[in-house]
Amino acid sequence: ETGVTQSPTHLIKTRGQQVTLRCSSQSGHNTVSWYQQALGQGPQFIFQYYREEENGRGNFPPRFSGLQFPNYSSELNVNALELDDSALYLCASSSQTVFEQFFGPGTRLTVL
Amino acid sequence: RKEVEQDPGPFNVPEGATVAFNCTYSNSASQSFFWYRQDCRKEPKLLMSVYSSGNEDGRFTAQLNRASQYISLLIRDSKLSDSATYLCVVNGKIGNQFYFGTGTSLTVIP
Numbered sequence A: 001e002t003g004v005t006q007s008p009t010h011l012i013k014t015r016g017q018q019v020t021l022r023c024s025s026q027s028g029h030n031t032v033s034w035y036q037q038a039l040g041q042g043p044q045f046i047f048q049y050y051r052e053e054e055n056g057r058g059n060f061p062p063r064f065s066g067l068q069f070p071n072y073s074s075e076l077n078v079n080a081l082e083l084d085d086s087a088l089y090l091c092a093s094s095s096q097t098v099f100e101q102f103f104g105p106g107t108r109l110t111v112l
Numbered sequence B: 001r002k003e004v005e006q007d008p009g010p011f012n013v014p015e016g017a018t019v020a021f022n023c024t025y026s027n028s029a030s031q032s033f034f035w036y037r038q039d040c041r042k043e044p045k046l047l048m049s050v051y052s053s054g055n056e057d058g059r060f061t062a063q064l065n066r067a068s069q070y071i072s073l074l075i076r077d078s079k080l081s082d083s084a085t086y087l088c089v090v091n092g093k094i095g096n097q098f099y100f101g102t103g104t105s106l107t108v109i110p
Helices: none
Strands: A005-007 A010-013 A019-024 A031-037 A044-050 A053-057 A064-068 A074-078 A087-094 A107-111 B004-006 B011-014 B019-025 B033-038 B045-049 B055-057 B060-065 B070-075 B084-091 B098-100 B104-109
Touching: A005 A087, A010 A019, A019 A087, A019 A107, A031 A074, A031 B098, A044 A064, A044 B098, A074 A087, B004 B084, B011 B019, B019 B084, B019 B104, B033 B060, B033 B070, B045 B055, B045 B060, B070 B084
Parallel strands: A010 A107, B011 B104
Antiparallel strands: A005 A019, A019 A074, A031 A044, A031 A087, A044 A053, A064 A074, A087 A107, B004 B019, B019 B070, B033 B045, B033 B084, B055 B060, B060 B070, B084 B098, B084 B104
């Protein structure tokens, strides 16, 4: 096990709603990255948080936002949910000196 | 052009076979390269990092060719338990932002 935890494991929402996903990083890691993985695709980088600030962002609209807390845990918020947001959302923790990323089990989001 | 491109397969091989996956990347400034393994409906798990000199871990060998911008993974003596999707990963323009390939599906057949 990586020590990275995510909650909830599954979530069902309807179009237009908002969702918050949570991630706790591995002990000793100060960086959290979020990814979206659609069925049959590789994970797509959403953004990364380091020292409570966004440290890089992929090609996702502003309705995808995040936070990092002083204990390095993180949240991903998605507003105005669309059907295409249905996916597995993965968080990964790492440090700024060791580039390997370790993933949590993911949150499977279904938007109806 | 995608940052990372992989042949999605699927690869169906008998137990004991040797199988190789290749992956190309577009950003010549990339510094870190990895192979991850992902089982069905699970999270990706780090299989191995890929170093410039090539590296081996048991039955797995990873190689990097910077001139041609590709990385490879060789699996020898395939086991049933090797059945999974193998994801090629390259770091991006910003620090340790990762770009993933679409993954290559491997099924090892008894």
